[in-house]
Amino acid sequence: MTNATLWTVLATSLLVSIHLLAGRFHFLVGSRRSRVHSFLAGITTAYLFLKLLPELGAPGEVVGEEPEAGGRRLAFAIALLGFVVFYAAEVWAHRRRTSETIRRKTDRVYHLLLVTFALFNAGLAFLLPHQVATHGPWITGVYVLAIGVHLLVLDHAIAEVHRGRYGAHARVTHSAGLLGGVALAIVLGPEAWDRAVRPLIAFLGGAIALQVFREEIPAYKQGRPVPFAMGAGLLAGLLLLVERIN
DSSP states (O other): OOHHHHHHHHHHHHHHHHHHHGGGGHHHHOOTTSHHHHHHHHHHHHHIIIIIHHHHHSSSOSSSSOOHHHHHHHHHHHHHHHHHHHHHHHHHHHHHHHHOOOHHHHHHHHHHHHHHHHHHHHHHHHTHHHHHHHHHHHHHHHHHHHHHHHHHHHHHHHHHHTTTTOSHHHHHHHHHHHHHHHHHHHHHOHHHHHHHHHHHHHHHHHHHHHHIIIIISOOTTTOOHHHHHHHHHHHHHHHHHHHHHO
16 A cells, blocks of 8 residues: 555545544534634635635646636636535525425435535545645645534534434435545546546535535624634644645
8 A cells, every 4th residue: 555545545534533423523613602613614714715715726727728817717617616506505405494394305305415415525535635646645634634624513514404313324424425535536546636636626615615604604793703813823824834844
């Protein structure tokens, strides 16, 4: 087993563990009024602005041979598509939950949401081998930290909406998405990563932006600016440190 594969397996294992054990750590996330919630929101927000968005704006082709400016524009267009798709899915699911009285149809919507987030996780995990191969284990560690925090807060938000229904089976489904995504990446190999990574980062970046702004950053009456700034500063400092190490 190569070092890259070993680090990929370790990173995937950590994300799967966060998913499977997320319910036990909801007390850390707490309500949106908690200082811990604001601190964690600062971490994911900093990663969005310092890592994901700069990658979208970096020169390089997205689909085919794109000129530099056109490639960046297309990357942000794909990010907008990810934002809109996940926004529409959330709004549609909420309306179905509040308007339907037939349990079978409501269950169908709920399971569709589970599959949607499992596919989202698969996309996140598909990026792991490329992260390790391109950026090394240290920056991958920051990626795992930021995404792990994001998944923990998102798990808490979903559990609040689907009280009594969202449990072990859902977390197993989401974990299967992680395992399936990394397995697919390993099977397809580096050539597939090079082709898919920029469109995938763009699409997932749009979805993450939506989730950060809607689910993670507390409203101004609930937020705690100092812990939020501390979380953002921690992530910024880690990124600066690992980039110097690399």
